[in-house]
Amino acid sequence: MFKGKKGKVVLMLMMSMLVVFAAACGNNANSGNTENNGGAATNNVATNAPTEEAAKLSGEIKIDGSSTVFPLTEAAAEEFNKEHADVRVPVGVSGTGGGFKQFCAAEIAIADASRPIKDEEATACKDAGIEYTELSVAFDGLSVVVSKDNDFIDHLTVEELNKIFMTGSTVKTWKDVRDTFPAEPIVMFSPGADSGTYDYFNEAILDKAGIRNDEAISFSEDDNALVQGVSGSKYGIGYFGFAYFEENADKLKVVPIDGGSGPIEPTYDTIKDGSYAPLSRPLFIYVNNKELERPEVKEFAKFYIDNIGALAGEVGYVALPDEQYATEAAKIQ
Structure with missing residues (x-):
């Protein structure tokens, strides 16, 4: 069929093409098997592992x-x-x-x-x-605070806090609390009775005697309202969590409390080690x-x-x- 030198070359080219074609078919078949196996493996993984939607x-x-x-x-x-x-x-x-x-x-x-x-x-x-x-x-360290404008309080004792906040107290001016304080009316701010801070202050400071409830004191469940009340009055005083003092330290002054071991100011260290007593909680x-x-x-x-x-x-x-x-x-x- 293929004669001469030219015919032999054509024959050799055709045979080479057949070899390449057969190899390609074989590779495709193997690729198909690989894809099927891989697909099965992929499907198995997807089946065994939770889908993104299921994991949400x-x-x-x-x-x-x-x-x-x-x-x-x-x-x-x-x-x-x-x-x-x-x-x-x-x-x-x-x-x-x-x-x-x-x-x-x-x-x-x-x-x-x-x-x-x-x-x-x-x-x-x-x-x-x-x-x-x-x-x-x-x-948390329950913090007693006064206004930045307050220039006469350097610390308070637990006994003095009782004079100020305890139910039945007749104290009306700061001079009634300490002789060196001014004869100005005390303006008090306290969390409401539903507050755990109210309960803790009543227990830790007032020995569960109760917090006074008269015209000298304002109550609020909103700590931000307490911040505004105290910061807006030179003769105001209130108490709430340490975080709210930290957040408003530019307009409030925290009062060191003497629980019997000298005045202690609430800080991260004094709250954690319990030395800010009795108001660490x-x-x-x-x-x-x-x-x-x-x-x-x-x-x-x-x-x-x-x-x-x-x-x-x-x-x-x-x-x-x-x-x-x-x-x-x-x-x-």
Whole structure:
């Protein structure tokens, strides 16, 4: 068929083309098998691993309670939302007592508290069939503050705070508190009765005698309103969490308190080591155990304890020791 030298060349070219074509077919067949095997492997991985949609958390975690704990929980919620954008975490500020009322009525999943739960609140939860987990989250130093314009107070004793704030007190002017103070009316500001800060001050300073309730004192559940009240009066005095003082240190002066060992000012160190006595206190969140069965609530509680130590300083609080956070984390498991 192919004659001569030219024919041989053509024959050789055709044979080479056939070899290349056969190799290509073989490679395609092998590629097909590889793709099928690879596809099967890929499908197996996709089947065994959760899809992105399945891995996402969603839902709502309602939280309410202490205005003191609010900045901590708000910070935790904001950071949590960066990782879990489909979970809504509204945080209310009804005071510690108001938060426990909602908590024991199963209206919220988590209660912020600036004091431990009271016996009557624990009974209300028990009667409603609500079991809970108490988690310590940070330290706070309840701070007594006056206006920046106050130029006569360098410190106060616990006894003097009793003269000012205790129910039944007849003290009206600063001179009634200390002879060297001016004869000017005292203007007092206090958190409301639903506040854990109110309860703690009453217990730690007034030995549960109660806070006076007359024309000389104004109450508010809003710490910012207390800041405005004290800062706007040269003869004003009030108290609230350390974080709110830190945030408003440009217009307030913190008062060192003498609890028997000399005047101590609240700082990160004095709050953490307990030397700022008797006004150093732990802060808490309470989580409904039934709610912890919801994956988004459990994940948030774990996230809170794992991260709040780092966040605490950013919002004016003092972190617990690392070993304490490990203890709290174990409770969630």
